Amino acid sequence: MDRLFGSDTHSISTAKDFDPVFATLPQLRASGLVVASDTFFATHSEQLADLTARHAMPAIHQSRDFTLAGGLMSYGGSFVESHRQAGVYIGRILKGDKPADLPVQQVTKVELLINLKTAKTLGVIFPLALSGRADQVIE
Numbered sequence: 001m002d003r004l005f006g007s008d009t010h011s012i013s014t015a016k017d018f019d020p021v022f023a024t025l026p027q028l029r030a031s032g033l034v035v036a037s038d039t040f041f042a043t044h045s046e047q048l049a050d051l052t053a054r055h056a057m058p059a060i061h062q063s064r065d066f067t068l069a070g071g072l073m074s075y076g077g078s079f080v081e082s083h084r085q086a087g088v089y090i091g092r093i094l095k096g097d098k099p100a101d102l103p104v105q106q107v108t109k110v111e112l113l114i115n116l117k118t119a120k121t122l123g124v125i126f127p128l129a130l131s132g133r134a135d136q137v138i139e
């Protein structure tokens with residue numbers, strides 16, 4: 001499956017495609033990235049964090065793993081809440097509930113993580129009002 005990267009079309013279908021795409025960012029005059037909420041990108045959070053650091057590119061990702069790996073920031077659904085909900089569903093199914101009878105649920109708690117160490121390296125200054133509201137600040 002191809003994924004689009006940036007406002008111009010850049011096809012990414014394997015992890016090997018990241019390096020050539022990041023190499024084009026200066027020509028695109030990109031000043032930052034928003035990494036789409038996609039399982040492929042989430043599973044490559046560490047590689048993306050490394051590339052954004054190497055190319056001095058501020059980026060936000062939906063996965064907290066990105067920020068924990070050195071990315072600038074993340075904003076997305078709480079994995080803890082998601083796993084808790086999955087555990088409740090598993091318990092209900094093991095007690096005899098039919099999966100088709102269970103209501104669809106969605107994570108309602110979102111988390112903001114900010115990596116101040118990365119921000120300092122990139123020259124990004126977060127307003128106190130934003131960093132003060134973050135669920136986790138990495139220093």
